Amino acid sequence: MKKILFLNTIPNKTIVLKNNEELTIVGLITNGWEGIRHLTIKAMGRGAACKCIFFILGTNNSSYSAKIEAIHAAPQTQIKARIRSVLTDKSSCGIEGAWSIEKKASGADTYFAHHTLLLSQGASAKTAPFLEIKTDDVKAGHAASVGKVDGDALFYLLSRGLSEQQARALLVQGFFETELAAIENEKIKDTIRVAVTTFLSKEKHE
Amino acid sequence: MLTQTGDNTAFSFRTKTKSFFTSQKGLNADLIREISRQKSEPEWMLNFRLRAYEIFLTKKMPNWGANLTGIDFDNIHYYVRPQDKAKRSWDDVPPEIKDTFDKLGIPEAERKFLAGTGAQFESEMVYHSLAENLAKQGVIFESTDDGLKNHPELFKKYFGTVVPPGDNKFAALNSAVWSGGSFIYVPKNVHIELPLQAYFRINIENMGQFERTLIIADEGSSIHYVEGCTAPTYSSDSLHSAVVEIIVKKGARVQYTTIQNWSGNVYNLVTKRAMAYENAEMVWLDCNLGSKVTMKYPSIILRERGAKGEIQSLAFASKGQHQDAGGKVIHLAPDTSSTIISKSISKNGGRSTYRGLVKVIKGAKNVKTRVVCDALMLDPASRSDTYPTMDIKEEDVAIAHEATVASIGEDELFYLMSRGLAEEQAATLIVNGFANPIVRQLPMEYAVELNRLLALEMTGSVG
Numbered sequence: 039m040k041k042i043l044f045l046n047t048i049p050n051k052t053i054v055l056k057n058n059e060e061l062t063i064v065g066l067i068t069n070g071w072e073g074i075r076h077l078t079i080k081a082m083g084r085g086a087a088c089k090c091i092f093f094i095l096g097t098n099n100s101s102y103s104a105k106i107e108a109i110h111a112a113p114q115t116q117i118k119a120r121i122r123s124v125l126t127d128k129s130s131c132g133i134e135g136a137w138s139i140e141k142k143a144s145g146a147d148t149y150f151a152h153h154t155l156l157l158s159q160g161a162s163a164k165t166a167p168f169l170e171i172k173t174d175d176v177k178a179g180h181a182a183s184v185g186k187v188d189g190d191a192l193f194y195l196l197s198r199g200l201s202e203q204q205a206r207a208l209l210v211q212g213f214f215e216t217e218l219a220a221i222e223n224e225k226i227k228d229t230i231r232v233a234v235t236t237f238l239s240k241e242k243h244e
Numbered sequence: 245m246l247t248q249t250g251d252n253t254a255f256s257f258r259t260k261t262k263s264f265f266t267s268q269k270g271l272n273a274d275l276i277r278e279i280s281r282q283k284s285e286p287e288w289m290l291n292f293r294l295r296a297y298e299i300f301l302t303k304k305m306p307n308w309g310a311n312l313t314g315i316d317f318d319n320i321h322y323y324v325r326p327q328d329k330a331k332r333s334w335d336d337v338p339p340e341i342k343d344t345f346d347k348l349g350i351p352e353a354e355r356k357f358l359a360g361t362g363a364q365f366e367s368e369m370v371y372h373s374l375a376e377n378l379a380k381q382g383v384i385f386e387s388t389d390d391g392l393k394n395h396p397e398l399f400k401k402y403f404g405t406v407v408p409p410g411d412n413k414f415a416a417l418n419s420a421v422w423s424g425g426s427f428i429y430v431p432k433n434v435h436i437e438l439p440l441q442a443y444f445r446i447n448i449e450n451m452g453q454f455e456r457t458l459i460i461a462d463e464g465s466s467i468h469y470v471e472g473c474t475a476p477t478y479s480s481d482s483l484h485s486a487v488v489e490i491i492v493k494k495g496a497r498v499q500y501t502t503i504q505n506w507s508g509n510v511y512n513l514v515t516k517r518a519m520a521y522e523n524a525e526m527v528w529l530d531c532n533l534g535s536k537v538t539m540k541y542p543s544i545i546l547r548e549r550g551a552k553g554e555i556q557s558l559a560f561a562s563k564g565q566h567q568d569a570g571g572k573v574i575h576l577a578p579d580t581s582s583t584i585i586s587k588s589i590s591k592n593g594g595r596s597t598y599r600g601l602v603k604v605i606k607g608a609k610n611v612k613t614r615v616v617c618d619a620l621m622l623d624p625a626s627r628s629d630t631y632p633t634m635d636i637k638e639e640d641v642a643i644a645h646e647a648t649v650a651s652i653g654e655d656e657l658f659y660l661m662s663r664g665l666a667e668e669q670a671a672t673l674i675v676n677g678f679a680n681p682i683v684r685q686l687p688m689e690y691a692v693e694l695n696r697l698l699a700l701e702m703t704g705s706v707g
């Protein structure tokens with residue numbers, strides 16, 4: 039059975055997955071919060087799989103801080119998280135991913151990625167993708183990057199006659215699009231695309 | 245083709261030596277005064293030591309990282325002095341000590357490849373030679389104790405500036421009881437072509453080594469320093485807690501290479517840090533084998549525009565060992581760049597950990613950083629952890645981090661075995677291939693030694 043959870047924040051929550059349970063969590067996050075949210079995903083049953091895809095659109099001076107904990111406690115489990123954040127103004131995003139694969143979780147397949155695009159001088163990001171692995175029959179990886187809009191790409195689009203706002207919007211859309219492909223629900227995809235466009239036009243007016 | 249040695253005893257010999265002065269076990273202010281008196285140090289150094297001791301007493305043990313509960317500070321010799329003076333000529337070195345060095349292969353290495361040797365035996369330099377042309381160029385290469393005596397002003401200006409005693413508990417301990425280590429000054433625009441090397445050994449049971457190394461590369465100069473360790477086996481725990489401070493001035497380049505193979509009971513808790521100025525380049529190449537617990541994170545502070553930093557580390561954790569290693573880079577200026585590459589291997593229940601930090605402060609524009617950590621796990625009992633942190637306060641940056649963890653592939657093993665290799669040989673070959681990107685950057689004779697150590701570690705790993 040496949041389930042999709044569509045959220046507008048990173049919740050303080052513990053999610054437990056049983057045998058062969060499959061869950062996709064999609065988050066479209068535009069409002070920040072104070073303090074650190076704590077989301078835990080536990081794969082307790084054999085064959086459980088969880089996909090987390092979070093899009094963070096940081097505005098104002100909001101802070102988006104969370105600790106996401108993933109525990110592989112059974113064989114053949116999968117927990118994969120992909121987080122993309124775009125930060126403007128003085129917004130800041132701090133994500134700690136605490137991934138652990140326990141001894142009995144052979145055949146675990148795990149991945150954590152957090153990519154951040156900084157769109158303004160005052161924005162800042164902190165990423166700590168932690169990985170603890172207690173057995174060898176696993177596939178594990180993580181990746182993180184922090185950067186700004188690619189100057190060459192921007193120049194190319196401007197030379198093609200796009201305004202700077204349009205060009206930046208396109209690049210940010212592209213930055214999100216890579217993860218959208220993994221979402222099977224068209225309605226959710228469209229909601230996210232619209233949110234990106236309105237987010238960027240708001241950014242321009244401020 | 246690989247050769248099988250199968251002989252682990254090669255690195256676990258010990259030689260009987262007579263120490264002139266061995267301190268009582270345990271530490272107090274009187275012992276620190278005694279160390280300082282025996283070394284006839286200036287008063288500021290005694291005060292520095294005593295202040296550091298105060299800090300040591302107030303600082304808590306780190307509550308993160310490896311398990312350090314096995315350290316009993318009261319059961320350690322804090323100072324051992326094998327001879328009255330460090331000697332310059334090889335003929336003056338006592339025969340037992342020479343014998344130990346012979347087993348390590350020092351004389352050949354020194355004669356054939358190296359310009360100078362600072363051989364650390366127990367707590368102090370016993371032997372120090374410096375090729376004449378280096379001395380002529382104004383290069384200073386002495387034991388840290390001699391550096392303090394012979395170049396007091398230069399010494400005082402830089403000592404403790406990169407790693408202050410308050411940095412952490414073990415830096416404070418080292419600052420209080422330090423002894424030995426190397427003091428190197430490379431004058432402006434002098435390039436030392438051959439690597440300088442120092443061999444370190446712990447040779448008395450329960451003896452701690454607290455060496456202190458200070459390297460200053462003046463503007464436009466370059467130096468490659470190599471530190472290699474092979475320690476004999478002991479029956480009870482030993483503590484090794486060094487501090488290495490490096491100052492890389494404008495346009496200078498320093499490479500600091502470590503090959504370490506402590507015996508399985510040594511706690512190796514080292515603070516290594518470099519400060520890089522305008523357009524300077526700092527490279528840490530760190531290979532950690534052996535020891536019971538290693539906690540070591542070579543750090544680079546990129547302080548002025550255009551500075552570059554590189555940290556490459558290789559860790560091998562075997563049964564009962566925890567290698568908690570990594571690196572830290574702090575970008576304080578624009579146009580600075582850094583690379584961290586870490587490779588770790590866990591075998592037979594060993595645990596290897598990468599712990600790293602990349603920090604970019606606001607205003608450090610056009611910073612580029614790449615971090616790659618790869619881990620290889622050889623069996624289900626082993627453990628591998630990765631704890632990287634990226635703290636970025638500036639928009640105009642490009643930061644990338646990636647990590648992978650894998651075990652030896654059945655396909656790879658099968659292929660090699662179908663070519664006629666035994667399983668152990670095949671596994672060794674795969675491990676060598678995994679480590680090769682780091683090993684090949686070592687000076688040739690060290691690369692050979694390290695490959696041999698890896699092969700030794702792999703014997704008996706299969707079946």
